[in-house]
Amino acid sequence: MELEKIPTVPTAEELLDRSFRRAAARMREKRGSTQRGGSRKGSSRKGSSHANEEFIRAVGASLHDRLVRIISSFPEFDALPPFYRNLAEALCGIEKIRMSLGALGWAAKHSRRLGSQLGREARKAGDSPAIRKRAVARLASMIHQVDGDLRFLNVVRNQLRELPELSDEFTVVVAGYPNVGKSSFIRLVSTAEPEVASYPFTTRGIFIGHRAIGRDRVQFVDTPGLLDRDPEERNPIERQALSALMHAAHVVLFILDPSEECGYPLESQRRLLAAVQGMVGVPVIVAVNKADRRREEGFLNMSSTTGEGVDAVLEAVLRTRAARPTAR
Numbered sequence: 001m002e003l004e005k006i007p008t009v010p011t012a013e014e015l016l017d018r019s020f021r022r023a024a025a026r027m028r029e030k031r032g033s034t035q036r037g038g039s040r041k042g043s044s045r046k047g048s049s050h051a052n053e054e055f056i057r058a059v060g061a062s063l064h065d066r067l068v069r070i071i072s073s074f075p076e077f078d079a080l081p082p083f084y085r086n087l088a089e090a091l092c093g094i095e096k097i098r099m100s101l102g103a104l105g106w107a108a109k110h111s112r113r114l115g116s117q118l119g120r121e122a123r124k125a126g127d128s129p130a131i132r133k134r135a136v137a138r139l140a141s142m143i144h145q146v147d148g149d150l151r152f153l154n155v156v157r158n159q160l161r162e163l164p165e166l167s168d169e170f171t172v173v174v175a176g177y178p179n180v181g182k183s184s185f186i187r188l189v190s191t192a193e194p195e196v197a198s199y200p201f202t203t204r205g206i207f208i209g210h211r212a213i214g215r216d217r218v219q220f221v222d223t224p225g226l227l228d229r230d231p232e233e234r235n236p237i238e239r240q241a242l243s244a245l246m247h248a249a250h251v252v253l254f255i256l257d258p259s260e261e262c263g264y265p266l267e268s269q270r271r272l273l274a275a276v277q278g279m280v281g282v283p284v285i286v287a288v289n290k291a292d293r294r295r296e297e298g299f300l301n302m303s304s305t306t307g308e309g310v311d312a313v314l315e316a317v318l319r320t321r322a323a324r325p326t327a328r
């Protein structure tokens with residue numbers, strides 16, 4: 001996927017360093033070829049001031065090109081599938097990313113313009129290392145203004161790279177309160193190996209696993225636990241779960257823990273269930289987990305520890321495949 005291919009975003013210092021080296025290499029190449037040609041006219045003084053101008057322009061041009069390349073390595077967020085767009089929004093904030101890319105655009109434009117302007121001034125001022133030094137310092141200080149943006153975009157790049165790869169297969173999103181046994185269930189029935197622990201918010205991202213069903217494959221999505229609260233109050237970890245529920249699921253398996261060993265009352269879990277049922281446009285299958293601790297009449301009871309009842313839950317979930325909607 002294109003998100004995996006975004007290259008590392010350099011810091012201001014690295015960007016400057018590369019651009020200076022590139023410009024210096026270009027000057028060396030040029031000098032080499034004019035020396036070989038041997039018949040360049042003009043005084044050495046003039047030649048050197050041209051060299052200053054060329055170097056400064058080359059630095060400006062190289063900075064411009066590098067910045068433009070960084071900008072275009074990021075995806076067009078509006079064109080991303082909603083699942084990924086929402087994950088990017090939950091994790092990094094798309095508006096913040098846009099602002100930083102905009103800042104790089106500004107820096108790109110100005111580095112070329114400033115390179116030309118400073119180059120012209122250097123030529124007029126004649127051969128002066130001080131002029132060259134001052135020009136370089138001005139370009140550097142402009143690039144340092146976007147150092148924060150470069151660093152932020154590198155964090156974004158690292159997060160986008162790690163997003164899970166969602167396929168087109170039939171997709172079961174497992175959701176519920178924290179610590180109810182979502183990851184334990186996913187480990188039991190699919191290839192995914194999310195961490196399981198006896199405290200809430202163990203799962204902090206989206207994990208995907210598969211299971212062969214006859215000749216087909218079904219995709220299971222593990223999500224971070226959700227609390228029953230207003231959407232505005234949700235943290236970035238919870239918002240990833242919502243993105244999967246809203247944009248990846250063909251069916252939702254909602255897990256309840258009536259033993260309340262998860263640390264949350266069943267009543268709150270039921271309120272969340274009602275909210276999820278009202279929110280997603282796909283079937284919601286409800287299963288009670290930790291049946292080895294406590295069963296609940298009128299529900300599919302299972303235990304992800306003993307394996308009891310798991311097959312019946314899988315069957316109920318997979319029965320909804322018949323009525324699979326075509327679009328997410």
Ligand SMILES: Nc1nc2c(ncn2[C@@H]2O[C@H](COP(=O)(O)OP(=O)(O)OP(=O)(O)O)[C@@H](O)[C@H]2O)c(=O)[nH]1
Nearest residue numbers: 178179180181182183184197201202203225290304
């Ligand atoms: N007794 C019992 N314990 C279980 C069962 N399923 C899971 N657990 C335990 O419940 C705890 C939480 O399990 P997880 O699978 O990490 O729960 P989760 O819903 O993924 O939790 P978060 O990722 O924090 O939202 C762990 O200590 C599990 O061993 C079960 O069927 N019976």
Ligand SMILES: [Mg+2]
Nearest residue numbers: 182183202203
């Ligand atoms: Mg988990």
